Amino acid sequence: MEGVTIAANLHAARSRIDAACARVGRAPSEVELLPVSKTHPVSRVVEAQAAGYARFGESRPQELRDKAVELTGTGIDWVLIGHLQSNKAKLAAEHAAEFQALDSVALGEALDRRLVALGRRLPVLVEVNTSGEEAKHGFAPADVPAAVRALGACDALDVRGLMTIAVNSPDAAAVRACFERLVDLQARLRDAAGGGFDTLSMGMSGDFEIAVEMGSTCVRLGTTIFGARPSSDR
Numbered sequence: 001m002e003g004v005t006i007a008a009n010l011h012a013a014r015s016r017i018d019a020a021c022a023r024v025g026r027a028p029s030e031v032e033l034l035p036v037s038k039t040h041p042v043s044r045v046v047e048a049q050a051a052g053y054a055r056f057g058e059s060r061p062q063e064l065r066d067k068a069v070e071l072t073g074t075g076i077d078w079v080l081i082g083h084l085q086s087n088k089a090k091l092a093a094e095h096a097a098e099f100q101a102l103d104s105v106a107l108g109e110a111l112d113r114r115l116v117a118l119g120r121r122l123p124v125l126v127e128v129n130t131s132g133e134e135a136k137h138g139f140a141p142a143d144v145p146a147a148v149r150a151l152g153a154c155d156a157l158d159v160r161g162l163m164t165i166a167v168n169s170p171d172a173a174a175v176r177a178c179f180e181r182l183v184d185l186q187a188r189l190r191d192a193a194g195g196g197f198d199t200l201s202m203g204m205s206g207d208f209e210i211a212v213e214m215g216s217t218c219v220r221l222g223t224t225i226f227g228a229r230p231s232s233d234r
């Protein structure tokens with residue numbers, strides 16, 4: 001594909017986000033399009049950056065680190081959106097501008113220690129398993145309030161909201177049910193916190209318009225922007 005294709009894909013996806021906002025009376029500025037560059041070479045990231053995007057999602061901490069090092073000085077911010085093991089916390093602490101898949105308090109504490117040592121703070125989202133699928137990461141919805149309270153003690157973590165991956169299904173009602181769980185949970189936690197906690201990362205290539213209609217503030221788009229990946233499970 002040529003450079004114009006990525007720019008065109010970004011433009012088309014942005015138009016669909018804006019149209020979804022219009023359908024429900026939301027301001028387009030409330031919704032970030034986060035291009036997900038995992039598995040794609042940095043040359044594609046550079047093309048997307050030229051089209052006006054400066055934040056990119058990556059699932060694997062090593063790949064995020066490698067790309068961050070390769071593109072040092074370009075002003076790109078890397079958002080870790082995939083599972084992180086505690087023994088890789090250092091990679092995220094050093095190279096991520098945001099972490100959207102915090103799925104255990106112990107991991108949060110490990111990350112916090114690394115960040116404190118580096119003198120950094122990191123915006124994080126708590127990942128929620130809204131589909132109940134065994135294979136998915138994330139806290140069960142019922143466990144989220146206690147986890148958010150516990151994570152509040154981590155000084156270097158700036159807990160800004162929630163993230164989820166909906167069930168991968170052609171059944172729009174099933175997808176909506178996942179997003180609805182996240183929205184309800186976020187509303188309760190935001191009210192309890194008395195403000196803040198307003199980021200909702202939900203929606204991927206197959207379901208982002210539904211997510212935007214339901215209140216997403218960040219859609220994570222890989223395939224729609226960069227094309228198919230070598231393997232579809234990551």
Ligand SMILES: *Cc1c(COP(=O)(O)O)cnc(C)c1O
Nearest residue numbers: 036081204205220221222223234
């Ligand atoms: C890969 C990935 C995406 C992007 O998926 P697409 O369906 O290609 O848009 C979004 N979120 C997470 C957490 C991912 O791992």
